[in-house]
Amino acid sequence: MISLxxxxxxxxxxxxxxxxxxxxxxxxIFALLGPNGAGKTTxxxxxxxxxxxxxxxxxxxxIEPFKNPAEARKxxxxxxxxxxxxxxxxxxxxxxxFTQLASSTYSDEDLRHFLSTCGLQKSAMDRPLGxxxxxxxxxxxxxxxxxxxxxxxxxDEPASGLDPLASKELSDLIRKLAKMGTTVLMASxxxxxxxxxxxxxxxxxxxxxxxxxxxxxxxxxxxxEIYLGTIV
Amino acid sequence: MKAIIWNEWILLRxxxxxxxxxxxxxxxxxxxxxxxxAETKKLIAMEAEASAEIRSQWDNQEAGxxxxxxxxxxxxxxxxxxxxxxxxxxxGVVGKTLYLExxxxxxxxxxxxxxxxxxxxxxxxxxxLLLQLIIPLLxxxxxxxxxxxxxxxxxxxxLLVQGGDFRQILFGKIIAYWLLSVxxxxxxxxxxxxxxxxxxxxxxxxxxxxxxxxxxxxxxxISSCTAYLTANLRQAGTALSLMLACWxxxxxxxxxxxxxxxxxxxxxxxxQAFADGMRADRASSLDGHNPEEEKLAALKDSxxxxxxxxxxxxxxxxxxxxxxxxxEEVGNVVWDKHFxxxxxxxxxxxxxxxxxSIPNPLQSLQSLSMxxxxxxxxxxxxxxxxxxxxxxxxxxxLNEKHAYGGSKTGDWEWAADQxxxxxxxxxxxSAIPLNQxxxxxxxxxxxxxxWVIGGFLLINxxxxxx
Numbered sequence: 001m002i003s004l005x006x007x008x009x010x011x012x013x014x015x016x017x018x019x020x021x022x023x024x025x026x027x028x029i030f031a032l033l034g035p036n037g038a039g040k041t042t043x044x045x046x047x048x049x050x051x052x053x054x055x056x057x058x059x060x061x062x063i064e065p066f067k068n069p070a071e072a073r074k075x076x077x078x079x080x081x082x083x084x085x086x087x088x089x090x091x092x093x094x095x096x097x098f099t100q101l102a103s104s105t106y107s108d109e110d111l112r113h114f115l116s117t118c119g120l121q122k123s124a125m126d127r128p129l130g131x132x133x134x135x136x137x138x139x140x141x142x143x144x145x146x147x148x149x150x151x152x153x154x155x156d157e158p159a160s161g162l163d164p165l166a167s168k169e170l171s172d173l174i175r176k177l178a179k180m181g182t183t184v185l186m187a188s189x190x191x192x193x194x195x196x197x198x199x200x201x202x203x204x205x206x207x208x209x210x211x212x213x214x215x216x217x218x219x220x221x222x223x224x225e226i227y228l229g230t231i232v
Numbered sequence: 233m234k235a236i237i238w239n240e241w242i243l244l245r246x247x248x249x250x251x252x253x254x255x256x257x258x259x260x261x262x263x264x265x266x267x268x269x270a271e272t273k274k275l276i277a278m279e280a281e282a283s284a285e286i287r288s289q290w291d292n293q294e295a296g297x298x299x300x301x302x303x304x305x306x307x308x309x310x311x312x313x314x315x316x317x318x319x320x321x322x323x324g325v326v327g328k329t330l331y332l333e334x335x336x337x338x339x340x341x342x343x344x345x346x347x348x349x350x351x352x353x354x355x356x357x358x359x360x361l362l363l364q365l366i367i368p369l370l371x372x373x374x375x376x377x378x379x380x381x382x383x384x385x386x387x388x389x390x391l392l393v394q395g396g397d398f399r400q401i402l403f404g405k406i407i408a409y410w411l412l413s414v415x416x417x418x419x420x421x422x423x424x425x426x427x428x429x430x431x432x433x434x435x436x437x438x439x440x441x442x443x444x445x446x447x448x449x450x451x452x453x454i455s456s457c458t459a460y461l462t463a464n465l466r467q468a469g470t471a472l473s474l475m476l477a478c479w480x481x482x483x484x485x486x487x488x489x490x491x492x493x494x495x496x497x498x499x500x501x502x503x504q505a506f507a508d509g510m511r512a513d514r515a516s517s518l519d520g521h522n523p524e525e526e527k528l529a530a531l532k533d534s535x536x537x538x539x540x541x542x543x544x545x546x547x548x549x550x551x552x553x554x555x556x557x558x559x560e561e562v563g564n565v566v567w568d569k570h571f572x573x574x575x576x577x578x579x580x581x582x583x584x585x586x587x588x589s590i591p592n593p594l595q596s597l598q599s600l601s602m603x604x605x606x607x608x609x610x611x612x613x614x615x616x617x618x619x620x621x622x623x624x625x626x627x628x629x630l631n632e633k634h635a636y637g638g639s640k641t642g643d644w645e646w647a648a649d650q651x652x653x654x655x656x657x658x659x660x661x662s663a664i665p666l667n668q669x670x671x672x673x674x675x676x677x678x679x680x681x682x683w684v685i686g687g688f689l690l691i692n693x694x695x696x697x698x
Contacts, residue, residue, distance in 0.1 A: 048393060078393040084385035088246040100235035101394040
């Protein structure tokens with residue numbers, strides 16, 4: 001579903017991705033684990049079609065995102081670290097607007113259902129987003145991707161700054177979406193959240209994918225040791 | 233697109249600062265419109281009253297010599313156009329009262345600026361000033377804030393991933409704010425029409441509609457330029473600085489620079505040099521009060537021949553009346569030459585100003601606004617020309633009465649009766665028809681049109697810098 005093949009990308013003198021390859025099959029949750037500046041966000045930007053590669057190929061469901069961004073984005077949902085939607089609009093209104101942009105027309109009832117599925121309390125749906133916690137905003141962001149019926153969900157540090165409960169809820173939600181067939185790529189430097197959420201974990205450092213592990217086969221402590229041993 | 237526009241409006245509606253600002257602006261525009269229209273109505277009434285008074289004095293004058301009446305003269309008052317209350321144009325500084333008399337053409341006098349330091353320095357607060365300066369400033373801030381927030385909050389990525397095309401997003405935002413400014417424009421222009429509903433004519437309505445089109449075009453230019461710069465420049469703040477610089481340069485510096493440059497390229501004579509030139513040319517031509525002058529010999533000979541008499545005293549007509557008219561016509565030639573030259577220079581200056589507004593659409597808008605309101609230099613020059621045509625006909629009628637009314641040469645005591653004076657037509661001024669106004673303003677129209685197209689092309693070629 002997601003494929004990066006020998007991709008290199010350089011910004012001025014900084015090599016962000018260095019002969020980077022990655023394959024993520026449909027329905028898998030893949031976590032890119034790495035320190036700041038490792039190349040996680042660059043990978044996501046390549047998949048979103050915001051950047052072109054210097055060498056190598058990128059494809060999502062067989063589509064090259066940079067060459068055909070409109071087609072690629074039709075099947076992609078994107079959750080940034082901070083889901084800064086419109087604070088003056090309610091959660092419901094935000095969802096309505098963003099689904100309209102994706103050329104979908106849903107009734108308010110459908111939209112409430114999407115928000116509810118993504119874990120947003122009914123009482124919060126008609127409140128301005130400006131009054132939401134970060135976790136609640138992330139849920140609205142995921143509801144946008146869910147309503148879009150995105151086949152691929154790209155998440156950039158989605159759990160950053162969330163309290164443990166909100167973080168756990170987010171993990172559950174991501175797993176729920178993956179069970180429905182959504183392929184997820186999440187970039188993170190949160191070892192424990194990654195371990196709890198992902199099917200597979202890739203350790204990325206200085207633009208290279210150094211290790212790829214099955215989450216079920218390692219404990220959190222093992223993962224920490226491997227991670228520190230890899231990047232230090 | 234509809235969703236983007238609607239979303240922008242919802243966001244604005246929920247912004248208490250914006251709502252407060254709009255209420256203040258509507259109050260200001262309401263007050264300026266009311267005072268502008270009220271003042272124009274008062275002016276029109278005063279002009280009508282003064283004209284009636286002057287005419288009444290003329291009609292009720294005692295029977296008297298027509299040449300004395302020519303020296304007594306009459307006054308004309310430059311009529312205020314119905315849209316003076318919207319755009320004062322040059323009317324505040326060019327004067328309103330013109331004294332007409334025989335032998336000489338006087339300058340129009342008693343401008344409001346000459347009697348008010350504040351008006352001479354700042355002009356009057358009219359709705360046009362608000363629409364030309366304040367609404368564009370508001371548009372710059374609103375369009376900039378809307379696009380900058382999308383960029384800086386990183387929301388633009390979500391918008392694009394959700395399927396929003398960046399050009400569509402930009403156009404949607406521009407249209408949202410442009411429509412808002414057009415709504416404000418409609419309120420202002422409707423107020424103008426409503427406040428003077430009793431004097432509305434099809435021409436005034438048409439002119440008001442065309443003024444609206446001009447302003448709407450300018451708002452499109454402002455919105456699209458701001459959107460383009462904010463979306464494309466690496467630092468969004470630079471876009472705001474650039475647009476504010478444009479606002480200042482367009483509104484203050486460029487008009488003054490092009491005005492000064494126009495004056496330097498096409499120089500007007502000083503008032504003293506102009507008066508000296510007129511006096512010299514007048515002195516070198518004939519003097520109607522001096523029948524001994526050589527240059528009158530030909531006229532005298534032809535008249536004597538025509539009536540087959542030896543001396544002017546034998547003529548059945550009053551030769552003095554013919555002399556006065558001959559003197560008048562020479563004076564007219566001198567005036568035509570000097571004022572013609574002056575007008576040519578003024579027209580060249582105006583044309584230069586129009587062409588030099590290629591980099592300044594605000595200047596074109598101001599020219600269009602004044603022209604359609606009937607308050608620009610061309611309308612003033614047209615009034616002066618028609619007033620002079622009237623003066624010539626008026627003096628000619630008096631001279632002909634003097635010549636052919638029944639008196640004999642040298643009979644300065646002869647009096648024309650009151651009926652004659654009453655029979656002279658009063659001055660009636662019709663402003664330049666709309667189709668001719670366009671002949672004058674086409675440069676401004678084309679410049680604005682070019683900028684509007686440019687705005688479309690800019691947005692079409694722009695990219696959201698992420």
